Amino acid sequence: MAQSLNFFVSTSHSPDFTHSYTKPFPQNPNPNRLFSLTKPPKKPPLILSASTDNSSGFTAVTPEYETANGTSPVAVLADSSPIIEVDAVTEAELKENGFRSTRRTKVVCTIGPVTSGFEELEALAVGGMNVARINMCHGTREWHKSVIEKVRRLNEEKGYAVAVMMDTEGSEIHMGDLGGAPSVKAEDGEVWTFSVRAYESLRPERAITVNYDGFAEDVKVGDELLVDGGMVRFEVIEIDGPDVKCLCTDPGLLLPRANLTFWRDGSLVRERNAMLPTISSKDWLDIDFGIAEGVDFIAVSFVKSAEVINHLKSYIKARSRDGDIAVVAKIESVDSLRNLEEIIQASDGAMVARGDLGAQIPLEQVPLAQQRIVETCRQLNKPVIVASQLLESMIEYPTPTRAEVADVSEAVRQRADALMLSGESAMGQFPDKALTVLRSVSLRIEKWWREEKRREVMDLPDIASSLSDSISEEICNSAAKMGENSIIIL
């Protein structure tokens, strides 16, 4: 405490100076918030130093910060100064703000074909990626392994602190690959066949494999089939053994392994597919892979209850070397909303997986569900990630829509711990620009929060009964106010 008070007082000349390692985000009930989604770097992290010409003040090494080993984003430590470790500041933030502002809101980037190279990963690390996410729905294990290795190399050789999150495929219904095609267009009025048959080599035209064996038995003529929560819609017109023939009613792009839901009389149909295990046998193999590779987080898709989280946590504990893989529950189904509190309580964190959530509940309910999930996580002191379509238009365009910026701002305003990029960083044209938008919007809203806090009046009760006690009390009150203001400054 004494150390942080000294630190605050000595830096008060620089009103926007950041950063306390010991202070939580103002008003944040989760004292670990700053670190909860950050992997401690193996190399020495950023070190703030007392400047040699001013023994009481700290110098922001900016914008031409110096590096300790020539490569890592590390500030310089002067001889006699105490070491104060701070949360990792990215190169981009240093250039923009020096040490004046360290982002509290972390960024998770899904790694895909456009970002799996070492240089591309480094560009994301420079831009502020805190967590690299690999989605086991896509790609081979060798591909994921090479991404993990590159992230580790970045951390070890260049001093970054990027964590790795493995996201399970889950056993919900989805389409198969499209024979290597990145997408296929379904036009209005076309008839497509959704089949539980695995097509050997050549996929017939307008035919799609479905991964769930019971599909052809569970659907009925007249059902509505939604791809990716409504990006493309079909109506079931005929069932012929393993083949389900569907008429396209809302045209659009079919993407490989897109999620499928079917609806009857306006309600989501949950037949035998509701009995599918949350963690499939393929997921268990992926989890073994994740444990062997020492990933930092495992995100579990389509969690239905706390039971599966508890099961996975004890599985990890028994197998992983240090048992420290955090389990993140993805909230993306009706069941997960029903059992929200117990799921979050059992998990190390949660993800508002709005993509699939929006396919399972009416779209207009998604923002309220998000708010409820974030609030619940705040109350239970668990980190929470807001995910999916934050900057969807940036897959194709270099600037976001105003509506997207408003959405990102709202997530930060709700005090989400982290924001996630999906297609924007996995297969979009502007991954670095999308990351910049998340970074700058987060910083802006966090600044707004601090300004809000500054306006709050501190209510300190009078308890002294004698003159000498009053003097002590005044000194203590002043110190408390200075401390409080310093948090605001930070």
Ligand SMILES: Nc1ncnc2c1ncn2[C@@H]1O[C@H](COP(=O)(O)OP(=O)(O)O)[C@@H](O)[C@H]1O
């Ligand atoms: N490892 C990968 N290999 C190829 N493409 C990927 C990979 N990861 C993600 N993608 C692409 O990025 C898109 C968005 O990623 P994500 O949101 O994680 O998956 P999904 O859309 O399946 O939920 C995917 O639809 C896919 O096209």
Ligand SMILES: C=C(OP(=O)(O)O)C(=O)O
């Ligand atoms: C993050 C999500 O999960 P995935 O991308 O794995 O479908 C989602 O559904 O929003």
Ligand SMILES: [K+]
């Ligand atoms: K997934």
Ligand SMILES: [Mg+2]
């Ligand atoms: Mg999902």
